[in-house]
Amino acid sequence: MPSFTYKAVGGDGKQVSGVLTAENYQVALRMLEEQTLFPVHVTEGVKQSNAPFSGGRVKAAHLTTFYSQLADLLRAGVPIMRALDVLSGKGARGTLAQVVRELREDVAGGVSLGDAMAKHPRTFSPLQSSMVKAGEQGGFLEDVLARIAIFSEKQDELRNKVRGAMVYPVILVFFGSGILLFVMTVVVPRLRPYLRPETFNFMTVMVFGACDFLIANYVAIIFGLAAVIVAVASWIKTETGRRMYESLKLRAPIVGKITTMVAICRFCRILGTMLHNGIAILQALKISKDSAGNEVLAQVIEEAAESVKKGAPLSEPLKECGLFPPAILDMIAVAEESNNLESVLIQIADTNETRTARSIDLAVRVLEPLLLLVMAAAVGSIMIGLLLPILTMGSSVQ
Numbered sequence: 027m028p029s030f031t032y033k034a035v036g037g038d039g040k041q042v043s044g045v046l047t048a049e050n051y052q053v054a055l056r057m058l059e060e061q062t063l064f065p066v067h068v069t070e071g072v073k074q075s076n077a078p079f080s081g082g083r084v085k086a087a088h089l090t091t092f093y094s095q096l097a098d099l100l101r102a103g104v105p106i107m108r109a110l111d112v113l114s115g116k117g118a119r120g121t122l123a124q125v126v127r128e129l130r131e132d133v134a135g136g137v138s139l140g141d142a143m144a145k146h147p148r149t150f151s152p153l154q155s156s157m158v159k160a161g162e163q164g165g166f167l168e169d170v171l172a173r174i175a176i177f178s179e180k181q182d183e184l185r186n187k188v189r190g191a192m193v194y195p196v197i198l199v200f201f202g203s204g205i206l207l208f209v210m211t212v213v214v215p216r217l218r219p220y221l222r223p224e225t226f227n228f229m230t231v232m233v234f235g236a237c238d239f240l241i242a243n244y245v246a247i248i249f250g251l252a253a254v255i256v257a258v259a260s261w262i263k264t265e266t267g268r269r270m271y272e273s274l275k276l277r278a279p280i281v282g283k284i285t286t287m288v289a290i291c292r293f294c295r296i297l298g299t300m301l302h303n304g305i306a307i308l309q310a311l312k313i314s315k316d317s318a319g320n321e322v323l324a325q326v327i328e329e330a331a332e333s334v335k336k337g338a339p340l341s342e343p344l345k346e347c348g349l350f351p352p353a354i355l356d357m358i359a360v361a362e363e364s365n366n367l368e369s370v371l372i373q374i375a376d377t378n379e380t381r382t383a384r385s386i387d388l389a390v391r392v393l394e395p396l397l398l399l400v401m402a403a404a405v406g407s408i409m410i411g412l413l414l415p416i417l418t419m420g421s422s423v424q
Contacts (some may be wrong), residue, residue: 028047030045030046030051030054030060030068031043031045031068031069031071031135032044032045032046032054032063032065032067032068032069033043033065033067033068034058034060034064034065035063036062036063036064044134045134045135048278048401051068054068056256056423077084081112083121083148083149084120084121084122084125084149086178086181086182086185087182088120088122089122089149089150089174089178090178090179090182091175092113092122092126093174093175093178094172094173094175095113095114095170095173096109096110096171096361097168097169097172097175099112099113100167100168100171101168106133106139107130107133108133110126110130111130112128112198114126114127114128114130118242120147121149123366125146125149127147127148128142128146129142129143131266132145135309138157138159138162139158139162139167140155140156140158140162141155141158141159146149150422153296153313154174154366155314157170157173157174157296157299157300157313158171158174158311158405160303160305160313161303164303164304164305166303166304169303169358170299170303171329173299173302173303177295177299179298180290180295181381183333183381184288184383185384186393187232187378187386187387188384188386189347190388191386191387192390194390195390195393195394195397198263198394198397198398198401199397202374202397202401205394206404206405206408209405209408210236210237210408211237211240211241211244212235212238213235214233214237214408214412215241217236217412218237221412221415221416221419222415222419225409225414225415225419226415227411227415229407229410229414230409230411230412230414230415231411232407232411233411233412234405234411235406255386267322269321272320272321272322275320276289276320276322276349278321279388280390283385284382284385284386284389285320285379286323286349287378287382287385288382289320289323290323290349290350290373290378291324291374291378291379291382292375293315293327294315294354294374294375294378295313295371295372295375296310296313297310297314297362297368297371298367298368298369298370298372298375299315299368299372300370301371302368302369302372303369303370307334307340307367308334308335311327311328311330311331311334312328312331314327315327320338322349323347323349326343326344326347326349329343330343330344338360339359339362340362340367341355341356341358341359341362344358354378355372357370357373357374358370359372359373
């Protein structure tokens with residue numbers, strides 16, 4: 027049924043506006059009269075008077091809670107309008123509450139929930155909006171919302187684990203570099219006048235040369251680093267630079283393997299979730315190709331969809347790209363033959379996410395002593411360069 031935007035005057039003389047759904051224009055007028063409203067202006071269609079709310083970003087944990095609660099309410103038989111009312115709540119505050127209120131207004135105006143979510147790309151990713159649209163069309167919206175909640179929770183756990191593991195190395199690099207710069211630019215220059223040139227060794231010359239270079243060119247170094255960062259950032263924004271950067275992330279030593287497995291796990295979980303909910307494999311591949319978060323892998327999945335469209339099994343085009351491990355490809359091939367691909371994909375995601383988390387922990391544990399060794403080597407070089415001349419001078423005095 028069409029939607030009508032109206033402006034009317036109530037019995038108390040106040041002007042009200044809103045959107046209602048009716049069979050035709052006359053029925054819309056009759057509905058307003060039944061509500062004791064005197065129509066001033068009624069037009070067919072939904073007028074979007076306000077731009078979508080563009081506040082700050084929503085935390086992943088809050089978004090996961092929203093998906094989970096909305097799925098629970100819909101499963102309990104609560105209409106979607108009432109469910110959005112409950113989640114927005116009069117006492118609710120923050121960006122998510124405002125976004126949910128706008129979702130309710132759009133849905134009340136006849137817009138689907140997926141389309142309403144697509145208006146807020148800062149809050150809901152295109153992948154999530156596409157999955158919700160598929161769930162609405164297929165009649166399993168609550169299942170899709172629950173799956174999105176599980177997926178978001180697992181991704182948030184992995185993200186928090188990576189961030190937590192990197193806290194110590196980042197602090198070590200930051201404070202260690204600061205201390206080294208302080209020693210090189212403040213402490214060493216003050217000790218230099220007390221040392222005799224004939225007592226200098228190779229390390230002493232290297233340390234003093236580095237100090238002179240830092241002190242004389244610190245402005246150029248700062249601007250040079252800033253220029254390099256800006257140039258690299260601009261290059262990455264180009265299509266060629268972005269693809270090379272995405273490819274480098276997947277094929278870099280140690281880090282590349284972890285990045286690849288994280289992307290593959292995300293793809294397998296999303297594809298398995300949609301296949302489990304009855305979405306056709308071609309449509310599921312089209313929606314899930316952006317779930318990996320990497321353009322190179324997204325291109326591979328798009329090419330795989332074309333191959334599947336021609337009748338080829340999914341495992342063959344994935345094997346040609348060289349990114350998927352043989353064990354995962356074998357599991358996908360066997361799952362296709364036994365017609366339980368959706369279950370195997372989710373199992374692959376669960377198993378490899380656990381292994382990837384262990385790999386991240388191991389990589390961080392190896393990184394910490396390496397950083398300590400680098401710092402120790404730098405401090406040791408400075409100490410050797412300064413202590414040997416001092417000891418030489420002391421022995422000559424004796």
